[in-house]
Amino acid sequence: MKPVYLDNNATTRVDPEVVSAMLPYLTEHFGNPSSAHGFAAPSRQGMKTARDNVAALVGTGFADEILFTSGGTESDNTALITGLAAHPGRDEVVVSAVEHPAVLALVKRLEAAGRLKAHVIPVLSCGCLDRERYRAALSPRVAVVSMMWANNETGILFPVEALAEEAKAVGALFHTDAVQAAGREPIDVKRTAIDLMSLSAHKLHGPKGVGALYVRRGVKLEPIVHGGRQERARRGGTENVPGVVGFGKAAKIAGPRLRGDTARMRALRDRLESGLLGRIRNAMVLGASAERLPNTSAIVCADAEAEAVATMLGREGIAVSTGAACSAGSHEPSHVLKAIGTPVAAEFGAVRFSLSRETDDDDIDRALTAMAEIVARLRDRAPCTAEGRSSRPREAAYA
Incomplete structure (x- = not known):
């Protein structure tokens, strides 16, 4: 049987079309995309196509707003660090009590180190966010708000578009962990006030170990991986080209379906x-x-x-x-x-x-x-x- x-919600099977798209970049198209010779060209083109496809899935018209990462956890961490760095005079963050540990663990660590004050917003018995407590926590002291689009355990959706508008009203950056939502809910980020959004390939029939962070134009990213000038100097390290290509293919399949x-x-x-x-x-x-x-x-x-x-x-x-x-x-x-x-x-x-x-x-x-x-x-x-x-x-x- x-x-x-x-x-x-833990992981999806990699689509056979995704595997087929990745294989050439594990064999003949093995060049480092940062190199100057001809072996690099196919890798660079593969990454460009993938970036375009991921951008299309989430509705941004600017492919350079997509930063490839190692997955949702790195994207979440980068978003929070970026939000804090964007407002050096602010030292508060707002998160929900049901965020992924990739958000909550970092917030707890930074709060214990005295680097921020966290407002952890409870949920109601239905699992929905307590909107009154959320609004009460927003103030000019808040640097960044992080609210997940969809909960990984219950599937409950938060009204992130409205939450983002309320966060922007006090001048805070708004991040959403959309790892579970992408490919399962329509996303048109350009119609929202969302500044930062985390994605992960393996939740939508792509490979593990690759994700993305949407970074709205005008937001100055604070890298957490330092090294070379890859990803427009936003994340050091040689790119995972096969994984990125697989992510792009998974995004291209998911959108129309x-x-x-x-x-x-x-x-x-x-x-x-x-x-x-x-x-x-x-x-x-x-x-x-x-x-x-x-x-x-x-x-x-x-x-x-x-x-x-x-x-x-x-x-x-x-x-x-x-x-x-x-x-x-x-x-x-x-x-x-x-x-x-x-x-x-x-x-x-x-x-x-x-x-x-x-x-x-x-x-x-x-x-x-x-x-x-x-x-x-x-x-x-x-x-x-x-x-x-x-x-x-x-x-x-x-x-």
């Missing part, structure tokens, strides 16, 4: 959710009432720990991930689940299903059947009280 891969692919993924996701809620009592979808990515569903089942569910699904050949991290034998809820504050999610964790354009009806059918059976088995094994009920506290029915 073929494996079922439903962990596409976006509308059809997202509609199909949304229909499959909705069928998965309705099927699970119909078969599993005391189950809920995190962020069900919020705007979400079309491919993402985080399911919480009372009396069934997400880590156990994911492990048992894996034994059935079904790959998912969880909203809980297992460490030293104890299950700790992720920072996202803690921020949402749903007691049952904090206790049991969430199983995240993340689809791709390759997901089909058979994959959903397999996941539905296996998930319902696994949750039933886990609940049967749960410790019982004298009355015959699970000793775990239960929420009201969520479906």
Whole structure:
């Protein structure tokens, strides 16, 4: 029986067309693009084409606004450092409580070093940003705001275009981590006030180890990788030409397919959710009432720990991930689940299903059947009280 891969927010399978586009740059087109001889020309052209394709995917008319990096983490770090450097008289940043660790870990480190004051904006029980707290945190002391476009665990979308306008009103730079959104949500950055935007190739069927940072013209970038004058002196080091070419090809494929692919993924996701809620009592979808990515569903089942569910699904050949991290034998809820504050999610964790354009009806059918059976088995094994009920506290029915 073929494996079922439903962990596409972690990474996607590299598209065969992307592999084909990369191969020549691992063989005959091996020249360093910074060299002056003829071997460099194909590499330079490959990078130019890729830059044009990534620029088109996110809607900028200026290819030089795309800076290639090693991935989303480097892009996030560069954006935050740039935002702080842009306003040397300002020492505050605003982030959400559910940002990726690539943002939160750097902010925590810089705050501990006394380099900034962080405003960490909470989310509501629906997973949406607390807009009142966000507006209250904005002031002329804020250098940079970083708000993710789409959450990697729940798929919940933030209204980044509106958030960017509010940040610009106090003179702050605005960055968004769009790693999960690119290729799954329409992006037209030139119509927004966004200054900096992070992207990653391997979330849209490109290779790992390559990403990009959109840098709006007029924003002076502060490099964090120093060396040569590659990337217009914005990032030192010989470029990962095959990876960049692969990113460009993945972006070129994703753009024209976006509308059809997202509609199909949304229909499959909705069928998965309705099927699970119909078969599993005391189950809920995190962020069900919020705007979400079309491919993402985080399911919480009372009396069934997400880590156990994911492990048992894996034994059935079904790959998912969880909203809980297992460490030293104890299950700790992720920072996202803690921020949402749903007691049952904090206790049991969430199983995240993340689809791709390759997901089909058979994959959903397999996941539905296996998930319902696994949750039933886990609940049967749960410790019982004298009355015959699970000793775990239960929420009201969520479906």
